[in-house]
Amino acid sequence: MDVARKDIHNSQIPVVCRSCEARHGGVCGALSSGQLIELNRHSVRREVSAGCEIVGQGEAVCRYSSVLRGVVKLSKMMSDGRQQIVGLQFSPDFLGRLFLHESTLTAEAATDTEICSFPRPILDRMIAETPELGHRLHSQALQELDDARDWMLTLGRKTAQEKVASFLYMIATHIDPDSADCATFDLPLSRADIGDFLGLTIETVSRQITKLRKLGIITVENNRHVTVPDLDRLNTAAGND
Amino acid sequence: MDVARKDIHNSQIPVVCRSCEARHGGVCGALSSGQLIELNRHSVRREVSAGCEIVGQGEAVCRYSSVLRGVVKLSKMMSDGRQQIVGLQFSPDFLGRLFLHESTLTAEAATDTEICSFPRPILDRMIAETPELGHRLHSQALQELDDARDWMLTLGRKTAQEKVASFLYMIATHIDPDSADCATFDLPLSRADIGDFLGLTIETVSRQITKLRKLGIITVENNRHVTVPDLDRLNTAAGND
DNA sequence: CGTTATCTTGACTGCTGTCAAGTTATGTGG
DNA sequence: CCACATAACTTGACAGCAGTCAAGATAACG
Numbered sequence A, B: 001m002d003v004a005r006k007d008i009h010n011s012q013i014p015v016v017c018r019s020c021e022a023r024h025g026g027v028c029g030a031l032s033s034g035q036l037i038e039l040n041r042h043s044v045r046r047e048v049s050a051g052c053e054i055v056g057q058g059e060a061v062c063r064y065s066s067v068l069r070g071v072v073k074l075s076k077m078m079s080d081g082r083q084q085i086v087g088l089q090f091s092p093d094f095l096g097r098l099f100l101h102e103s104t105l106t107a108e109a110a111t112d113t114e115i116c117s118f119p120r121p122i123l124d125r126m127i128a129e130t131p132e133l134g135h136r137l138h139s140q141a142l143q144e145l146d147d148a149r150d151w152m153l154t155l156g157r158k159t160a161q162e163k164v165a166s167f168l169y170m171i172a173t174h175i176d177p178d179s180a181d182c183a184t185f186d187l188p189l190s191r192a193d194i195g196d197f198l199g200l201t202i203e204t205v206s207r208q209i210t211k212l213r214k215l216g217i218i219t220v221e222n223n224r225h226v227t228v229p230d231l232d233r234l235n236t237a238a239g240n241d
Numbered sequence C: 001c002g003t004t005a006t007c008t009t010g011a012c013t014g015c016t017g018t019c020a021a022g023t024t025a026t027g028t029g030g
Numbered sequence D: 001c002c003a004c005a006t007a008a009c010t011t012g013a014c015a016g017c018a019g020t021c022a023a024g025a026t027a028a029c030g
Helices: A003-011 A033-042 A120-129 A131-157 A160-175 A191-198 A202-214 A231-237 B003-011 B033-042 B120-129 B131-157 B160-175 B191-198 B202-214 B231-237
Strands: A044-048 A053-055 A063-069 A072-077 A083-089 A106-109 A113-119 A183-186 A219-221 A225-228 B044-048 B053-055 B063-069 B072-077 B083-089 B106-109 B113-119 B183-186 B219-221 B225-228
Touching (some): A033 A113, A033 A120, A063 A120, A072 A191, A072 B131, A083 A131, A083 A191, A113 A120, A120 A131, A131 A160, A160 A183, A160 A202, A160 A231, B033 B113, B033 B120, B072 B191, B083 B131, B113 B120, B131 B160, B160 B225, B160 B231, B191 B202
Antiparallel strands (some): A044 A113, A219 A225, B072 B106, B183 B225, B219 B225
């Protein structure tokens, strides 16, 4: 490509956006350079460390965000404290509930994360102006719905062993999407979080991880670092054929 | 309203659509009379009796539908036969997976139902032409996502008693939306289906219904007809405060 | 009225939760 | 770098809730 033309092209894109992941797969990829410049004027890029809340259940949502790095957990809590994680968001996922004033759930950083957030009214307007943007968000919503329904099968019908294997398989394929047959990764969630995701207690999660280790399906170092020598075998243990 | 004008207005709407529920809350409400006439030329209105499949898991989706009457259950099945119902669709819900060639789940009539179905390409084109239509479908998808995530909390963290109470409360508020404090309705699902929705066995569902009866929270006639004298009490039994 | 499907109830088993103790990581100040 | 404190995780013993298997009751249907 002509270097001069490339420079001209890049000069139309805000500096902070140039190397941003969300500009390709994420919402910003659907914006014109003019829209990107405008959105960027009002957006805030910030680090959120593990455990910090991004939005609370029932809170008014006045900003949307893109996940740039790390993992965000979406959860719901009952009044007596019982909790269920209902989804995980990875880069470059969009974060925020369109068409509704209040958030229906809590969003919290599971690992140290980086997010880029922008005022709601500006994006709402851009959605109305840009069909491609609405389409992307619609498409992501339907993908999340498919994921949620897959997880309902896991929660309702699988054994503890299959649940833990399903979780590990999901993480392996999300974090390390290249490798087809084996995978290595750091767990983004604590045992407590895994329990809240799978509808199990910490103890049961721990016991099932130990069993998978003894079966040779996974190896674990330092509690968080997992290696899966054979993804198909893990997938079978997850009950998926 | 002037009778003559009303006649002129109605003459622009296909006869079969005039008294159709889906024309207001459903997708057709977002269409111009011209679009409605065109869509109607290609649409088929048909009865589907209880237990009949509308689309199968993994099948190509070549038609979308609106639910006009009755209840449609959406379910997923594992290879060994374990099944999970992941959603119920009532009139005037839209049925079909946008932006994806294959259905990710099975749709089956839970009760005797009536649906209006139309070719996929025609609606896809209308969505591209009509922002309001895309917006409605997007909005319904997000509502279904909220519902799915609420149900994940039920599946993962509630007891059998709370699950059954949650199910009855959900049905009561969907079928009989008028009455604020008490409700009477016919269950649209068999005990087996309720089990598949709640991640329980038939026997456990039956036992919990018996318990709720003995507690005076519900009364049941002929197995299917339920009366809830105090919805708040049922909601408390469901674990929602 | 008989047959079949659906639902209920009972007895018992087993998986997962609860409670408790022990072990391994992580982080901090000396 | 080490000692200590704290958090996170693992393991064990036991209990209880929901599943399994079996029989009986009720409703639906021809």
